[in-house]
Amino acid sequence: MKNPEAQQDVSVSQGIRMMFYVMKPSETSFQTLEEVPDYVRKATPFFISLMLLELVVSWIRKGKPSGGLDDALASLSAGIMSRLPRLFSRSIELTSYVYIWENYRLISLPWDSPWTWYLTFLGVDFGYYWFHRMAHEVNIMWAGHQTHHSSEGYNLSTALRQSVLQIYTSWIFYSPLALFIPPSVYAVHLQFNLLYQFWIHTEVIDNLGPLELILNTPSHHRVHHGRNRYCIDRNFAGTLIIWDRIFGTFEAENEKVVYGLTHPINTFEPFKVQFHHLVNIWTTFWATPGFFNKFSVIFKGPGWSPGKPRLGLIEEIPEVEGKEIPFSSSASQLLKIYVLVQFALMLAFYEETFADKAVLSQVTLLLRVCFIILTLTSIGFLLDQRRKAAVLETFRCLVFLMLCRSGHLKPCLSSSSFAFECISTESIK
Numbered sequence: 001m002k003n004p005e006a007q008q009d010v011s012v013s014q015g016i017r018m019m020f021y022v023m024k025p026s027e028t029s030f031q032t033l034e035e036v037p038d039y040v041r042k043a044t045p046f047f048i049s050l051m052l053l054e055l056v057v058s059w060i061r062k063g064k065p066s067g068g069l070d071d072a073l074a075s076l077s078a079g080i081m082s083r084l085p086r087l088f089s090r091s092i093e094l095t096s097y098v099y100i101w102e103n104y105r106l107i108s109l110p111w112d113s114p115w116t117w118y119l120t121f122l123g124v125d126f127g128y129y130w131f132h133r134m135a136h137e138v139n140i141m142w143a144g145h146q147t148h149h150s151s152e153g154y155n156l157s158t159a160l161r162q163s164v165l166q167i168y169t170s171w172i173f174y175s176p177l178a179l180f181i182p183p184s185v186y187a188v189h190l191q192f193n194l195l196y197q198f199w200i201h202t203e204v205i206d207n208l209g210p211l212e213l214i215l216n217t218p219s220h221h222r223v224h225h226g227r228n229r230y231c232i233d234r235n236f237a238g239t240l241i242i243w244d245r246i247f248g249t250f251e252a253e254n255e256k257v258v259y260g261l262t263h264p265i266n267t268f269e270p271f272k273v274q275f276h277h278l279v280n281i282w283t284t285f286w287a288t289p290g291f292f293n294k295f296s297v298i299f300k301g302p303g304w305s306p307g308k309p310r311l312g313l314i315e316e317i318p319e320v321e322g323k324e325i326p327f328s329s330s331a332s333q334l335l336k337i338y339v340l341v342q343f344a345l346m347l348a349f350y351e352e353t354f355a356d357k358a359v360l361s362q363v364t365l366l367l368r369v370c371f372i373i374l375t376l377t378s379i380g381f382l383l384d385q386r387r388k389a390a391v392l393e394t395f396r397c398l399v400f401l402m403l404c405r406s407g408h409l410k411p412c413l414s415s416s417s418f419a420f421e422c423i424s425t426e427s428i429k
């Protein structure tokens with residue numbers, strides 16, 4: 001029997017509460033996976049509202065914004081790129097889970113019991129801790145996760161700087177839950193665990209008193225994003241900081257945190273942000289002699305090299321002074337406004353494409369995804385002031401016109417996507 005309290009639509013109250021994991025089991029328990037709402041997609045207005053609120057608070061308190069536009073756009077671009085594969089299929093985190101549940105489950109805990117709900121909350125958070133720790137300690141996993149750490153700023157937009165690759169290893173850490181927890185309960189907590197981690201990416205909240213003992217907080221997560229030596233490989237928690245306290249990886253915030261990678265990448269290009277470390281691994285792999293050493297390049301820590309301990313040497317982490325100036329774009333203010341407008345238009349296409357994906361043909365979906373990636377790349381080129389930026393942007397504008405003419409893209413924000421889809425299917429015929 002269906003749960004009458006669980007709704008597909010998310011009310012404003014639920015939307016605010018879900019950003020902080022303050023949800024009741026009764027309103028978020030579903031019998032089947034198909035009934036589980038896409039909470040992460042429904043969170044877009046709350047992401048935007050909280051980012052604007054952070055901007056205002058930061059302006060009032062410090063007289064300046066909480067970060068640069070260039071850095072924020074690079075973060076949002078990474079977030080968009082990481083979600084694009086979901087237009088075509090269910091995520092691997094869900095498909096692998098359902099496969100294990102259907103073929104190997106030992107028992108079936110009741111989907112509508114609050115005990116199952118709370119156990120899954122703990123199970124997903126525990127799985128996240130170990131995934132996240134391994135993502136820092138295993139070089140090939142770090143190749144995905146480093147994207148999230150590549151911002152030299154720290155504000156709510158940093159939370160959205162997500163990796164395209166990460167999901168291909170994170171599913172492993174949740175799979176034991178599939179032996180006893182129904183996929184619908186898992187799918188709810190997987191989303192809330194991710195959403196909870198949004199609000200902790202901020203400098204406008206200092207210390208939360210006794211809550212710091214149990215919860216992952218902005219202060220704890222600031223340490224996690226630091227490149228100061230005392231911050232390296234600390235505070236891997238998702239929602240509960242207790243895992244770091246139990247497994248000895250906890251560190252409290254003390255000296256000023258300098259954010260980002262130990263070796264900053266100094267670029268806003270989305271492909272470099274996502275994949276640059278894969279290139280590093282590739283070159284180090286071939287430059288390192290011996291089979292076992294090559295194996296270690298892939299599976300030991302990012303700081304490892306022959307003769308060093310598994311996670312490298314902390315003395316080799318560059319010292320910071322607290323006066324480091326984050327990389328920023330040298331583009332003019334006018335160009336930045338142009339880039340912002342193009343990004344906003346693309347964001348509207350992105351949202352609309354997700355909303356209409358059920359009625360769009362695979363060809364239209366694919367063309368739209370290519371256009372979104374082209375737009376993000378062009379924005380990265382413009383912000384980086386690359387020599388080919390003008391050529392790429394002109395090409396992108398031509399592609400935009402061609403896609404509009406062929407009906408695969410709408411030139412303005414009307415709700416007539418179905419009509420456009422009919423036209424495009426007709427034109428394909």
Ligand SMILES: [Zn+2]
Pocket residue numbers: 132136145148149224
């Ligand atoms: Zn991390």
Ligand SMILES: [Zn+2]
Pocket residue numbers: 148159201221225
């Ligand atoms: Zn983070």
